[in-house]
Amino acid sequence: MKTSISGKWALVTGSTRGIGRQVAIGLARQGANVIVHGRSAEAAAETCAVLSELSVSVEVVAGELSSVEGVESVIQQIREKVGDIDILFNNAAISQEAQPVLEQSRELWDKVFQVNVHALIRLCQAFAPGMQKKKWGRIVNVSSGIADQPDLAAYSVSKAAVDKFTRDLSVALKDDGITVNYVDPGWIRTDMGGPDAWDDVSSVLPGMIVPVLLPDGGPTGKGYSAQNYKMLSDSYQG
Template identity: 55%
Template sequence: METIDISGKWALVTGASRGVGRQISLGLARAGCNVVLHSRLLESTATLAAELHELGVQTHQVAAELSDAAELTSMLESLLQSGPEIDILYNNAAIMTPYRQDWLNIPDEDYQRSFQVNVIALSRICHAFIPGMKSRKWGRIVNVTSGIQDQPELIAYSISKGAVDKFTTDTSGHLAEHGVLMNTLDPGWLRTDLGGPNAPGDVTSVLPGALIPVLTETTHGQLFRAQDYANAQE
């Protein structure tokens, strides 16, 4: 498959400290892309930053609790004022809500918190970096969604990912003519802190699929399933 050259570009990966975001950051770095690493604490991405430097790329570390609007504002302002120009955005960070056996009694806070982190923060991060991508006539935004279904016990998480899908399809049409392609990515059910120990997939199987929406000239508003590319020959 022919891929585009992203060496020297800058990507922001939210939730880069572990799990899927860590793999995406490593994959981008192996393609020569510099990476802004986000998590809640700067020290949580320190080891990864060192690994990326070993791969010959630059990094920048940022921290924000995404349910805290003021922390998110401060992180975005600081990146926009003094950070690198972001060409590629992976909105990967998310929280899973507690498994509610009593699924007819989902507490309001499950919806509030999952929407704060998984939807509202994601939309604010997109809106912060879209103007720069549009002015440079190139950008890739990958919003990480989920294939979860038929689990009302996790409905607040599931609906938040449905909102990510709708955000992406409704927004992407306004961006494509400016060279900015926004798509969604389903990583598959993977053994991470969020996916849990019973997931069938190793987290490394998210590559190379997670990079396909960025490395190939693609359409917009589409769902990419990372597992469709697992074990693919390079």
């Protein structure tokens, strides 16, 4: 059984391209209104063009997640355009150049953690209270199945932090009708995943949005693998 998200407002960070664009499309096919986010409004044009063919409302919010001010600007813009949101899909993230773990600088770790962890935490803090008021919400944080690649430790450790934060937040919000889960898309051919990755970006649907469509009172604090849901029925594809 899946829950209806028709008419709900969803923020998908990093939805100008790649996996985030697929998530935006998947949610819109289920009837959700979507806030498309990236660092520039221009970059959102292609995603918006696809969404314009679906009967949902779309807003664009531009802002850097690599600075505290940029994150606050994203939050402010959303409050002005939409107010509270119902679905927070923390997808945006950066990776890094591979380099020996013992040589990865403090600056690199700070940069990766700002975008992948601190921005995500701040967005949860900003928008969970609105969900608590409505006694309904879905928070999905994008994780990674990356393992045993110390040359990418700043990135992989940031994703481990996302997983732990998700589990902790799920406990704090468990009585408020809000599920908080994390999802691994698989190794996907995007700008981040590169051309040698195993799967096409279209393969992330419907799996990526399964944690959004969970029934009320459904699992929270859990990890999902998008590639496990390729065989789900068409109703999940919208």
